Amino acid sequence: MKTISYSAPAKVILSGEHAVVYGKPAIVAALDLRLKFSLWEDKKNPTDKTILLIVEKVKEYLKKQKIPFKDKKFNFKFESNIPIKQRLGSSAAFCVATAAALLEFYSGREFDRETINNIAYQTEKYFHINASGVDNTTSCFGGLIFYRKEFEFLKTISALNFKIPKKIEEGLYLVDSGNPVESTGYMVNNVVGEKYNKSPRLTEEILNDIEKTTKRMVVSIVKEDKEFFAKSLIDSQIFLDMLGVVSKKAKNLLKDLEPYGYGKVTGGGGKKEGSGYMLFFADKIKEFESYCKDENIAYFKFKQSYEGVRKEV
Structure with missing residues (x-):
């Protein structure tokens, strides 16, 4: 039984x-x-709605590109050490890894990251109605990404050729701060979206400041300036x-x-x-x-991933 496996990383938005x-x-x-998705040919198809949506998008792409594929049934499993519902891109990593695996499963060949990313974005919009595409893009390409979407057809994706310097990363x-009860879609549409509709000028000023x-x-990272980085972090918050978009609980923790x-x-x-x-x-x-341990505050060390989606053996 041949198993096809791909994995994709979590993401952290530094600013924006x-x-x-x-x-x-x-x-x-x-x-x-990382989240790892594996699938193999089977007698029954999965019933998971998200999987079926990605299957649909993959088949649509293959048909549109006139790429021959064999329509076959499969089973799957996934394993992940990405915390879910914690704004770290678990759904994007799932969409990216699943799209990559399904493309190879049906067509018998591997695909480029741009194709995988495009399909992942179409399915990421299932999770987040107004998805910007930044989560799946970072998960797909890895490293440090400067991302801007002017329109659906005009996106700037710059894989930066530098890293967060060690003296900042350490x-x-x-x-x-605790699980949010709201979905990302709710925060985008019902919180910030409503604020924009009620006070467009004020909200636009805030967005310009962001x-x-x-x-x-970006400049603080390039110059390896810890103080400038800290100031950017404070301003962003x-x-x-x-x-x-910041709860009272999160503000109190900060x-x-x-000190x-x-x-x-x-x-x-x-x-x-x-x-x-x-x-x-x-x-x-x-x-x-020491303080976090004494107060039972959950935390973990930030560590960059320089790899995006990858095939697993």
Whole structure:
């Protein structure tokens, strides 16, 4: 029985979440956590709606490109160490790895990342109605991505040829503020979307400020400037709070952690309860880790992934 397996990484938005939906740039890093999807030929087809949607998109693509394929049944499994519903791109990693595996399963050959990414984006919109495409793009290509979507047909995807410098990365953590009860789609459409509809001028100003912060963060990484990076992190959090995507619980946690560094919500955020994992830059590493352990605050070390989607043996 031949098994086809692909894996894809998680992602962390360093700056630009929510603003990226409105044509502003985002800088995003692939995270060294992965989801692996495996499938093999079987007598019965899966009934999972998400899988069937990806199957449909893959077949549509193959037909459109007039690529011969064999329509056969399959079974599957997936394993992941990406926390779910924590704004770290677990659904995007799933879409990317699944699309890659299904393309090879039906056609008998491997496909380029652009094709995999396009299909993953079509299915990612099933999870998040107003998906920007930044999550699946980062998961597909890996590394550090500068992403901007002006229109559906006009996207700028720049795989940056530099890394987060060691002296910044060694202080970076992901800290759990608690599971958001809202979906990312709800936060995009019902929180920020409604704010934009009610106060377009004010919201546009905030989004413009987020764009400036994103660009400053890129500069801080290139120049390996810890202080400038920390300032960008602080500003990003302020503007996300102004958009209404940071819960009271998350704000209180950041206040408790203030003696040890600076943090921000990453991804969609959350309003009523938790806001998911937050990106935290500790300038007092030992004290930060000790405090989190004493207070039972879940955290893990930020580690970049330089690989996007890959075939697993």
